[in-house]
Amino acid sequence: MEKAKITVKEVTKIFGKSPKQATKLLDQGKSKSEILKETGNTVGVNRASFDVYPGEIFVIMGLSGSGKSTLVRLLNRLIEPTSGQVLIDDEDIVRMKPEQLRDVRRKKLSMVFQRFALFPHKTVLENTEYGLEVQNISKEKRSGKAQESLELVGLKGYEKSYPSELSGGMQQRVGLARALANDPDVLLMDEAFSALDPLIRKDMQDELLELQESMEKTIVFITHDLDEALRIGDRIALMKDGSIVQIGTPEEIMTNPANDYVERFVEDVDLSKVLTASHVMKRAETLRADRGPRVALQLMREQKLSSLYIVDKKQKLIGAITADDAAKAIEAKKEIADILITDLPTVAPDTLLTDMFVKMASSSLPLPVIDENDKFKGIIVRGAVIGALAGNETESAKGEVS
Amino acid sequence: MQLFPKIPLADWVDSFVDMLTDNLEPVFDGITSGIDWFVEGIVSILAFPPALVLIAIFTILAWWSSRWPVAIFTLLGLLLIDNLGYWDPTIETLALVLTSVIISIILGVPLGIWASQSDRVRGIITPVLDFMQTMPAFVYLIPAILFFGIGMVPGIIASVIFAMPPTIRLTNLGIRQVPEDLIEASNAFGSTTKQKLIKVQLPLATPTIMAGINQSIMLSLSMVVIASLVGAPGLGADVYRAVTQIKVGIGFEAGLAIVILAIMLDRISQNIGKTKN
Numbered sequence: 001m002e003k004a005k006i007t008v009k010e011v012t013k014i015f016g017k018s019p020k021q022a023t024k025l026l027d028q029g030k031s032k033s034e035i036l037k038e039t040g041n042t043v044g045v046n047r048a049s050f051d052v053y054p055g056e057i058f059v060i061m062g063l064s065g066s067g068k069s070t071l072v073r074l075l076n077r078l079i080e081p082t083s084g085q086v087l088i089d090d091e092d093i094v095r096m097k098p099e100q101l102r103d104v105r106r107k108k109l110s111m112v113f114q115r116f117a118l119f120p121h122k123t124v125l126e127n128t129e130y131g132l133e134v135q136n137i138s139k140e141k142r143s144g145k146a147q148e149s150l151e152l153v154g155l156k157g158y159e160k161s162y163p164s165e166l167s168g169g170m171q172q173r174v175g176l177a178r179a180l181a182n183d184p185d186v187l188l189m190d191e192a193f194s195a196l197d198p199l200i201r202k203d204m205q206d207e208l209l210e211l212q213e214s215m216e217k218t219i220v221f222i223t224h225d226l227d228e229a230l231r232i233g234d235r236i237a238l239m240k241d242g243s244i245v246q247i248g249t250p251e252e253i254m255t256n257p258a259n260d261y262v263e264r265f266v267e268d269v270d271l272s273k274v275l276t277a278s279h280v281m282k283r284a285e286t287l288r289a290d291r292g293p294r295v296a297l298q299l300m301r302e303q304k305l306s307s308l309y310i311v312d313k314k315q316k317l318i319g320a321i322t323a324d325d326a327a328k329a330i331e332a333k334k335e336i337a338d339i340l341i342t343d344l345p346t347v348a349p350d351t352l353l354t355d356m357f358v359k360m361a362s363s364s365l366p367l368p369v370i371d372e373n374d375k376f377k378g379i380i381v382r383g384a385v386i387g388a389l390a391g392n393e394t395e396s397a398k399g400e401v402s
Numbered sequence: 403m404q405l406f407p408k409i410p411l412a413d414w415v416d417s418f419v420d421m422l423t424d425n426l427e428p429v430f431d432g433i434t435s436g437i438d439w440f441v442e443g444i445v446s447i448l449a450f451p452p453a454l455v456l457i458a459i460f461t462i463l464a465w466w467s468s469r470w471p472v473a474i475f476t477l478l479g480l481l482l483i484d485n486l487g488y489w490d491p492t493i494e495t496l497a498l499v500l501t502s503v504i505i506s507i508i509l510g511v512p513l514g515i516w517a518s519q520s521d522r523v524r525g526i527i528t529p530v531l532d533f534m535q536t537m538p539a540f541v542y543l544i545p546a547i548l549f550f551g552i553g554m555v556p557g558i559i560a561s562v563i564f565a566m567p568p569t570i571r572l573t574n575l576g577i578r579q580v581p582e583d584l585i586e587a588s589n590a591f592g593s594t595t596k597q598k599l600i601k602v603q604l605p606l607a608t609p610t611i612m613a614g615i616n617q618s619i620m621l622s623l624s625m626v627v628i629a630s631l632v633g634a635p636g637l638g639a640d641v642y643r644a645v646t647q648i649k650v651g652i653g654f655e656a657g658l659a660i661v662i663l664a665i666m667l668d669r670i671s672q673n674i675g676k677t678k679n
Binding site: 073076078101102103104105106107109110111113114115117118119120121130131133134135178182188 | 587588590601602
């Protein structure tokens with residue numbers, strides 16, 4: 001595994017007057033509500049530990065009051081941790097002096113806020129410049145960088161507007177531009193899209209993913225919306241009562257919930273919006289295009305298949321043939337090229353199940369999966385999809401080829 | 403029958419004031435001549451142009467900062483004052499008000515900022531401000547006379563004490579009212595305390611601070627009549643004379659001049675606060 005960008009070790013935050021006493025009770029294994037009853041202290045975050053790797057989107061997900069917003073503020077010390085370590089590039093944020101901390105905040109960490117937190121008295125450009133302005137970078141240089149960053153989020157031409165003149169979605173773009181302007185390694189996004197309308201939220205999620213393709217920042221994203229977590233998260237940490245209950249990829253969490261809480265959380269989720277083609281894909285027999293129909297028919301008989309996929313030398317998918325056509329071709333002395341079905345619908349490995357139903361219905365053959373270089377990766381048979389939606393392990397779901 | 407003997411609070415205050423007068427005389431003298439010089443300066447500047455020129459300047463100022471009704475009111479009001487023959491005392495009153503407001507701002511805004519940065523400072527300042535505002539203003543005049551003598555200066559000191567609290571309070575309030583998420587944003591991008599104050603808190607607190615200054619102007623104007631008891635010049639002195647001689651007509655004229663001045667200053671200072679934001 002590559003080296004972690006952020007390592008959080010046993011970080012705890014207790015709000016109240018006697019955090020030491022509360023920490024002791026926490027060590028004895030008492031619950032959040034017991035500690036509140038006994039000491040009057042609130043456990044914000046309870047011994048959270050996790051690693052975030054460079055270039056990944058790490059989603060911290062939980063209901064309100066689960067401590068997720070506190071946890072993200074412990075990462076840049078907007079809230080002082082009671083105990084534990086937060087290592088960013090192996091440097092412990094918790095033990096830093098104010099000047100060092102300021103430097104890390106200026107250069108390595110940027111934050112995007114739920115309610116945008118734009119400065120109402122500054123223009124869009126001035127807002128975007130803020131992180132550079134506090135570093136005393138010259139006006140010329142910082143407005144150049146801010147300009148680039150605004151272009152990145154699609155707000156060119158709005159430099160002189162004030163935040164109040166923009167829509168919610170545009171305001172959060174400014175928030176994002178401001179966070180990107182000082183080119184940080186890490187973006188902390190606290191419910192960044194939660195205040196937006198569902199449609200705009202989806203657009204922003206797509207745009208973030210698109211931006212992330214080229215930026216490859218390390219992103220810690222807080223949300224209470226499971227769909228959002230599943231959509232954008234490379235890995236998800238689920239929080240409850242200040243503790244992290246499970247960390248895993250979206251599929252791991254969906255298919256293998258660590259406990260009842262997670263299970264109840266995910267049971268309402270539409271699996272077809274989580275599982276991807278690569279999850280239900282099967283290996284398929286292929287044949288090079290320069291072989292004859294006899295070879296094809298032979299192979300299909302051996303493997304008990306009713307169709308076969310034809311690829312070129314570079315494993316690029318050309319088309320498919322059926323056993324019936326192959327048998328007729330042998331009688332009529334035709335080549336494979338003559339009976340090839342080329343207008344096959346295809347899907348990419350990261351296509352969600354929900355997006356492939358229409359294609360599956362339109363084709364009698366299994367859906368071929370091809371990657372971005374048109375290479376043939378495998379096929380999707382209906383039985384495997386149904387098995388996955390029913391919650392079975394996909395490997396055991398043996399669907400017959402139609 | 404008293405259970406305990408009376409606490410000699412009055413004697414203590416007397417001897418404390420005596421001690422201050424004896425020991426700090428040079429300081430008080432310095433303050434007196436400083437304020438004297440300042441007020442004289444303002445009076446001579448305001449009295450230098452002919453009345454009509456100054457009226458024109460104020461009218462333009464009112465028109466620039468507010469809407470035209472305020473400008474018309476200013477024009478007609480000041481012309482009336484001049485016509486009634488109260489131009490010179492009006493200038494003196496204006497100079498007194500400006501001086502005490504400037505002192506209130508110079509002392510009050512930094513104190514307000516300080517109070518906003520620390521709950522402990524606020525905890526100390528708040529009861530002091532309550533004391534300053536509720537103690538009857540006449541009471542300040544007595545030690546003020548002892549420290550600064552008779553005339554304009556004790557009047558200004560008393561009106562500073564009376565008029566400064568709103569500036570301090572509203573500066574503190576304005577800074578503390580800046581939304582928490584903006585403070586978080588400012589911190590998250592690595593601002594120093596000073597950068598946060600100058601770039602975020604003060605600009606956002608400006609309307610509230612201006613409201614405090616507006617209050618200070620009005621309060622110090624209300625003090626000028628009282629200040630005339632210790633010999634401060636201006637419209638207050640005319641009102642005071644009318645009261646002692648039971649001259650209703652003169653009292654009304656001088657009082658009306660104060661009202662005109664008050665409305666003019668209020669509207670102009672309110673709208674300057676608004677146009678800045």
